[in-house]
Amino acid sequence: MVKQLSDYPLIKHNTFGIEATAREFVEFGSEEELVAFLGDGFKGKALVIGGGSNLLFVNDFNGTVFHSAIKGMELLPCADDDILLRVGSGVNWDELVAYTVEQGWYGLENLSAIPGEVGASAVQNVGAYGVEAGELIEIVEAISIGTAEKRVFTHDECRFSYRYSIFKDEEKRKNIITHVTYRLKKSAPFKLSYGNLNEKVQELGGETLGNVRKAVCDIRESKLPNPYRIGSAGSFFMNPVVDSTVAAGLLERYPSMPQYPLPCGDVKLSAGWMIEQCGWKATPHEHVGVYSRQALVVVNLGGAKGQDVLDFAKDVVSSVKEKFGVVLSMEVNVIE
Numbered sequence: 001m002v003k004q005l006s007d008y009p010l011i012k013h014n015t016f017g018i019e020a021t022a023r024e025f026v027e028f029g030s031e032e033e034l035v036a037f038l039g040d041g042f043k044g045k046a047l048v049i050g051g052g053s054n055l056l057f058v059n060d061f062n063g064t065v066f067h068s069a070i071k072g073m074e075l076l077p078c079a080d081d082d083i084l085l086r087v088g089s090g091v092n093w094d095e096l097v098a099y100t101v102e103q104g105w106y107g108l109e110n111l112s113a114i115p116g117e118v119g120a121s122a123v124q125n126v127g128a129y130g131v132e133a134g135e136l137i138e139i140v141e142a143i144s145i146g147t148a149e150k151r152v153f154t155h156d157e158c159r160f161s162y163r164y165s166i167f168k169d170e171e172k173r174k175n176i177i178t179h180v181t182y183r184l185k186k187s188a189p190f191k192l193s194y195g196n197l198n199e200k201v202q203e204l205g206g207e208t209l210g211n212v213r214k215a216v217c218d219i220r221e222s223k224l225p226n227p228y229r230i231g232s233a234g235s236f237f238m239n240p241v242v243d244s245t246v247a248a249g250l251l252e253r254y255p256s257m258p259q260y261p262l263p264c265g266d267v268k269l270s271a272g273w274m275i276e277q278c279g280w281k282a283t284p285h286e287h288v289g290v291y292s293r294q295a296l297v298v299v300n301l302g303g304a305k306g307q308d309v310l311d312f313a314k315d316v317v318s319s320v321k322e323k324f325g326v327v328l329s330m331e332v333n334v335i336e
Contacts, residue, residue, distance in 0.1 A: 001029075001033065002026060002027065002028050002029075002033050002034075002036070002037045003025075003026070003027040003028075004024065004025070004026050004037075005024070005025045006023065006024055006025075007021055007022075007023065008021065008022045008024070008025035008065070009021055010022055010025075010052070010057060010061070010065065012052075013049055013051075013052040013055075013065075013067070014052035014055045014056070014057055014233075015051070015052055015053045015055075015115060015227035015228065015231065015232060015233055015234075016055070016056055016057075016227075016231045016232060016233055016300050016304075016306075016309065017231035017300050017304075018056065018057045018231070018300070018304070018305065018306045018309070019305075020057035020059070020060050020061065020306065020335075021060045021061070022047075022060070022061045022063070022064070022065040023060075023061065023062050023063055023064065024063070024064040024065070025064070025065045025067070026064055026065070026066050026067070027066075027067045027068075027069050028066070028067075028068065028069065028070070029069045029070060029071075029090075030070060031070070031141075031143060031150070031178045034066075034143050034176060034178065035143060035148050035150075038143065038145065038148035039148060040147070040148060041144070041145070041146045041147045041148050042064070042145050042146065042148075043146070044063055044064055045061075045062065045063025045064065046063055046064050046065075046066060046145050046173060047061055047063060047064070047065050047066070047173065047335065048065075048066045048067075048068075048119075048173070048175075048176050048177070049065055049066070049067055050067075050068070050089070050090075050116050050117035050118075050119050050120035050123075051092070051093070051115055051116040051117045051120065052116075053114075053115035053116040053120075053227060053233055053234060054116065054120065054124055054233055054234070054331065054332055054333050055233065055332070055333050055335060056233060056306055056309055056310065056332045056333070056334045056335065057306045057335045058305075058306035058307050058310055058334060058335060058336045059306065059335070059336055061335060066145075066176055067090075068088070068089040068090040068117070068119055068176070068177070068178065069090045070088035070089050070090045070091075070178055070179070071088045071090055071091055072087075072088045072091070073085055073086065073087050073088070073091070073096070073099070074086040074087075076181065078183070080186075081185065081186055081187070082183055082184070082185060082186070083105045083182075083183070083184040083185065083186060084138060084181055084182070084183055084184075085100070085105070085181065085182050085184060086139075086179050086180075086181045087118050087179065087180055087181070087182065088118065088178070088179060089117065089118050089119030089177045089178050089179060089180060090117055090118070090119070091117060091118045092116075092117060092118075093111075093114055093115070093116045093117055093118055093120070093121060093126070094112060094113055094114065094115070096108070096118055097109065097111055097112050097114075097213070098112075098213070100184060101209045101210060101213045104186070104209060105184040105185065105186065106184060106185040106186070106187060106188035106190075106209065107131075107136045107182065107183075107184040107185055107188065108131075108133075108136065108182070108184065109190075109209050109212045109213045109216065110128060110129040110130060110131035110191055110194075110197075110212065110216055111126060111127070111128055111129075111131055111133060111216075112213045112216040112217050112220070113216060113217045113220045113221070114126055114128060114220075114234070115227050115228075115234065118180050119177040119178075119180065121133040121137070121180060122134075122137055122140045122158065122165060122167065122177055122180050123165055123167040123168060123177070124163060124165070124168075124331075125160045125161070125162070125163055125164055125165050127162070127163070128216070128220075129191070129194040129195065129197050129216055129219075130191045130193060130194040130197075131191055132160065132162070133182075134155075134158065134160025134161075134165065135160070136182045136183055136184065137155055137158065137160070137180060137181070137182055137183075138154075138155055138181045138182065138183045139152060139153065139154060139155070139179075139180070139181040140152070140153040140158055140167075140177060140179075140180055140181075141153075141177070141178050141179040141180070141181075142175035142176055142177045142178060143175065143176050143178060144174065144175055145173070145174055145175060145176060146174065151175060153166070162238070162241070163238050163331055190207050190212055192207070192212070195219070196219070197212075197215055197216065197219065200215035200218065200219060201215045203215075222293070223293050223294045224291070224293070224294055224297060225291050225293075225297065225299060230291075230299050230300070231299060231300030231304070232291065232297050232298060232299045232300065233298070233331075233332045234297060235296045235297060235331055236296065236297060236298040236313060236330060236331060236332050237271045237275070237296060237313075237316075237317075237328045237329065237330055237331060238271065238328070238329045238330070238331045239260075239268050239269060239270060239271045240268070240269050240271060240326050240327070240328060240329070241262065241266050241267070241268050241269070242266065242267055242269060242326065243265070243266055243267070244261075244265055244266065244267055246267075246325075247259055247266075247267035247269070250269070250324060250325075250326075254277075254324075257269070257270070257273065257274075258270040258273050269326065271296055271320075271328050272294055272295045272296035272297075273295075274320045274323070274324050274326065274328075275290060275295040275296065275316055275320060275328075276290075276295040277323065277324075278316070278319040278320055278323055279319075280295060280316055280319070281295055284301060284312075285308065285311075285312050285315075286301075286308075287300065287301050287302060287303050287304035287305075287308050288300065288301060288304050288308050288309050288312040289301055289312075290316075298312065298313060298316075306334075306335075310334060313330060313332075316328070317330075
């Protein structure tokens with residue numbers, strides 16, 4: 001049965017720990033429940049949330065917040081070397097990764113310890129340590145908010161790229177994702193070239209799915225705050241991508257600047273490094289700052305309101321633009 005509540009507090013549904021209220025909160029456990037609730041289509045103001053690990057509420061939400069409680073995993077028929085796994089959008093992301101590793105299925109291990117739920121993986125195209133969820137997503141199933149009709153998006157139709165999908169653009173707030181199907185492998189080469197991941201895996205005894213997962217979890221724990229202990233949304237800013245000419249000019253001025261050449265010829269820069277060079281680790285606002293171990297992460301130091309966090313983020317963006325001439329984009333979904 002659909003759970004519907006009015007004036008619902010959202011503090012437990014955003015990892016920043018921001019106090020905000022939804023006029024209506026709707027939680028559903030199946031496609032059928034959702035379609036029945038929507039009727040011929042929902043015409044009000046809607047917001048679909050997952051685990052809340054990428055949300056910043058600046059104000060209360062004067063509309064209906066939808067949350068999926070669809071669980072379960074289902075193996076679909078496929079070629080012998082592949083695994084097609086259909087997963088409910090309300091499944092905890094890291095529990096999914098842990099399950100695939102336990103089963104000996106390759107693909108998601110580098111995405112261990114990312115907070116959130118399965119539905120959001122398709123929206124955000126979550127990524128870490130050289131792997132993005134979009135590379136592995138075969139199909140996204142959703143229900144149209146406006147018509148209550150089922151929609152099915154293929155991998156190509158999702159148009160995945162760095163922290164991007166069609167659900168952040170023309171399909172934004174038009175659909176409620178119910179299931180995501182991932183194409184995994186029974187055997188595949190590991191991707192260990194990012195940072196010190198390979199070194200950590202070797203320290204743990206060599207290349208196995210379990211060791212890769214543990215290495216990723218250990219590295220993330222050493223660099224990133226637990227969002228359930230320290231309010232944050234993980235990486236607040238996206239690493240900017242610039243053309244090679246701009247990158248070369250910056251490297252000439254700042255020889256120690258980390259740069260990551262991309263296959264397309266552009267260069268990805270480290271937002272965290274630039275933020276740290278601007279001195280933000282030492283200059284927090286009253287209730288907001290950047291994390292001591294990773295400047296890419298904005299944290300709630302206690303009692304922060306959404307506007308406090310947004311103002312702080314804008315100041316960070318301004319300082320990076322002034323010093324480096326590079327404009328940072330926020331990865332976090334700001335709800336104003």
